[in-house]
Amino acid sequence: MHESVVGISSIRERIEEAEDRDLSPHAMRSASSAGRDYPEEESPVRTRYQRDRDRIIHSNSFRRLRGKTQVFIAPAGDHYATRMSHALEVAQVARDLARALRLNEDLVEAIALAHDLGHAPFGHAGQDALDQVLCGGYRHDEQSVRVVRFLEKQGKGLNLTHEVIDGIRTHRKPRNSLTGVTVGPSETLEAEAVKLSDAIAYINTDVDDAVRAGAIEESDLPRETVEVLGDSRSDRINTLVCDVIGTSLDRPLVTMSAPVLAATNQLREFLFQNVYTSPDVKREADRARHVVTELFKYFRRHPGAMPAEYQEDPRDEGVDRRVADYIAGMSDSYAIYLFQETFVPKMWPV
DSSP states (O other): OHHHHHHHHTHHHHHHHHHHHHSOTTSOOGGGOOOBSSOOOOOSSOOHHHHHHHHHHTSHHHHHGGGSBSSSSSOSSSSSOBHHHHHHHHHHHHHHHHHHHTOOHHHHHHHHHHTTTTOOTTHHHHHHHHHHHSTTOOOHHHHHHHIIIIIHHHHTOOOOBHHHHHHHHTOOOOSSOTTOOSSOOOSSHHHHHHHHHHHHHHHHHHHHHHHHTTSOOGGGSOHHHHHHHOSSHHHHHHHHHHHHHHHHTTSSOOOOOHHHHHHHHHHHHHHIIIIITSHHHHHHHHHHHHHHHHHHHHHHHOGGGSOGGGTOOTTOOOHHHHHHHHHHTOOHHHHHHHHHHHHSOOOOOO
């Protein structure tokens, strides 16, 4: 028994030694982490970033991602993207990049799985509604940080490492360019890898979903982007991943070449113009915003109707912030159910 315990206790150290030996000089080592908000005893078999990944996967917020919309609200089909399928796809692309660039795969996976935990129900429509009613605004990257620091585990948070939280905080990209900065540069190349993987995943998934929904045809895609990136989802993802690797290999950055970046930005702008703001999507988005707005108004007036964990205000942030936290955690179907229970009259039995 004693020999077994001794053997187990050295596993994490062996992993950390392998990282130090095999990773790029530009990669983040688990043993070099800036640590957590609250110090913990180290695991004998898992690195800090492995523990972060596992905590995220087992969290309630991660489970709820399966019921949150990517673009098309409450779709009837089984094959439309959800926030959970998106997070898994981002993690897969990010791990491919990290392995090729000799970055820390566990760190990119943890960031990727957690980066959208703060998305409200109904995708960007729900986010826009909360942004309008909450003083100070609402941004899903900031909410994702709140989830992992303050809201999970009945307010205890997940106590993730500084580097994972930094990657969550900095993953959002401006409208004009995928490589732009919204809240300052990331502190690790692993976070930069996730930022690009997020775009690679959602752009190509959104094209597929838009075609599936009849919003566009494959032939509608800009010809110049197809010529650069490819004419199928798999071709486009392969082009983007190979380009990032070829452009970034052995360099202290993670980026795309200029021609591929320009084509990807053009495809993204095409989606904004023809899918995200299309009449059909906008009509459902308006309804979704109404649901979120009315729920916010109701719980602001009746905070006692919220679950017990949202009754307390440990950071003295006020009722509006607690209402936003509650609504942001809802799945699409639960928000619809709660709206019906709250505002739609019950039919009397015959």
